[in-house]
Amino acid sequence: MAGMVIIGAGHAAGQAAASLRQEKYEGPITIIGDEAHIPYQRPPLSKQYLAGEQGIERVYLRPEKFYADKDVTLVLNTRATAIDRDARKIDLDNGDSVAYEKLIVATGSRPRILNIDGSDLNGIHYLRTIADVDAIRTEMGEAKSLVIVGGGYIGLEVASVGVQAGLEVHVLEMEERILQRVTTPEMSAYYHKLHTDRGVHLHTTTGVTGFAGDGRVAKVLCGDAGEFDADLVIVGIGIIPNVELAQEAGLEVDNGIVVDDHCQTSDENIFAAGDCTNHPNPLLDRRLRLESVPNAMEQARVCAANVLGGDKNYASIPWFWSDQYELKLQMVGFSADGDQQVVRGDMDAHQFAVFYLNNGKVVAADAVNSPKEFMICKQLVGQAVDAAVLGDPDSDLKVLLG
Numbered sequence: 001m002a003g004m005v006i007i008g009a010g011h012a013a014g015q016a017a018a019s020l021r022q023e024k025y026e027g028p029i030t031i032i033g034d035e036a037h038i039p040y041q042r043p044p045l046s047k048q049y050l051a052g053e054q055g056i057e058r059v060y061l062r063p064e065k066f067y068a069d070k071d072v073t074l075v076l077n078t079r080a081t082a083i084d085r086d087a088r089k090i091d092l093d094n095g096d097s098v099a100y101e102k103l104i105v106a107t108g109s110r111p112r113i114l115n116i117d118g119s120d121l122n123g124i125h126y127l128r129t130i131a132d133v134d135a136i137r138t139e140m141g142e143a144k145s146l147v148i149v150g151g152g153y154i155g156l157e158v159a160s161v162g163v164q165a166g167l168e169v170h171v172l173e174m175e176e177r178i179l180q181r182v183t184t185p186e187m188s189a190y191y192h193k194l195h196t197d198r199g200v201h202l203h204t205t206t207g208v209t210g211f212a213g214d215g216r217v218a219k220v221l222c223g224d225a226g227e228f229d230a231d232l233v234i235v236g237i238g239i240i241p242n243v244e245l246a247q248e249a250g251l252e253v254d255n256g257i258v259v260d261d262h263c264q265t266s267d268e269n270i271f272a273a274g275d276c277t278n279h280p281n282p283l284l285d286r287r288l289r290l291e292s293v294p295n296a297m298e299q300a301r302v303c304a305a306n307v308l309g310g311d312k313n314y315a316s317i318p319w320f321w322s323d324q325y326e327l328k329l330q331m332v333g334f335s336a337d338g339d340q341q342v343v344r345g346d347m348d349a350h351q352f353a354v355f356y357l358n359n360g361k362v363v364a365a366d367a368v369n370s371p372k373e374f375m376i377c378k379q380l381v382g383q384a385v386d387a388a389v390l391g392d393p394d395s396d397l398k399v400l401l402g
Contacts (some may be wrong), residue, residue, distance in 0.1 A: 007105050107243070124217050147230040149235045168201075251267060340358070372397070
C-alpha cells in the first residue's frame, strides 16, 4: 500500500511525520534519510553539542521510540536517487524503490565547498552533520590553533566554543565586516567587539587562497593578508539547497524548490518543506528561501495538513536565533527592511533589543538576552508604534499591543 513518503531526515521530515499522525492519518509513513541518524536538530551542533554540553540523545528531535510507537518506517543510511512522478515511486541507492501516495521533499541543504589549493588536506572540516561535529570534537581535543573561514553565525558560534576550550582562534571573513550579509553595521560592530574582547582574532577583508601542509593542514594562505597557523580548520561560507532530485524529476526550481502558499510543488502530489523551498510570504509580500528551523517546522505542519486534503496556508514572520558565549541573540524579521533603528536597553551590558521600523511600523528586531522584547516584537511586526515607548526601558511594551 502506497502511503506518505518523506525524503530527508531533518527538522522538517521529523515534524512532518509527527504532524501526519496528529492529523489522524493512519496509513504508512516512510522517512528516507542518507545519514545513519534519526531526525535531529542542527542548531546545537555548532553550540552545545560541539562544546560537549549536550549528548546525542538531546540532539534528536524525538526519541527513537517515537517512530516505532507511531509506526513510522525509517529508511536510514540510504539515498533517494530519483523521483518517478508517473509511477509515483522513489528509487533508492540500494536498488529498492518506495511507492508513494503523496510525497514530501525535505532534502534540506549542504555546505558550500571551498575548492582551492590544499582543500583536500586532512583537518579541514565543514559543520553540517553529527558526523562532522564528532570528527571536529575529536580533533579539537588535540588542537592548539583553530582557523574559521567565514564570519557568519555558524563561524562565530564555533569561534565562541573554540576560544572557551582554550584554542587560539582566528576568523577570516572576505567582507568588510562580520555578519555583513545578515545584519546591520551596528550589530556587526557589537559582535566584533564581543569576540575580540573574549580573545578571538577577527580578520575582515581577508580571503583564503589556499591551504598548506604535509597530508594535514598546517597553514591557511591568504595572499597579501599573509598566512595563519592552523591545527584545525572549519569552513562556514554558506549553504546550497538540495534541489537536484526535484530538478531531475522536472519540478519547478528557482533558488529552491518552488512551492505555493500550501507548500505544494508544481506536481499536485508532491509537497516540500524547509531549507530547500522557495516559498511565498504574503506578510512580507515576496518570495523567500529561508535557512531557519521555525520555517522548516511550520512548513512541515502545513505539508502534513495539505497532503491529507486540508487547506492550510503558510504565512509566518521569519525568526532565528544564535547562541554565542552566554548570550542568546533572537531575531525576528529582516533588519534590512527598516529605515529607522530604536535601541532599548544597554548594549555594553549585553542586554538590549534593537527594533527596526519602516514608515513608523515595526518590521524586525534583534534581541540579545532580552526574550520579553523578542516575544513582544513578534506580535508587533507590521504595527505602527510610538518609537519613544519602544526605546524607553522603563515603559511597558505591552501597551503597544493594543
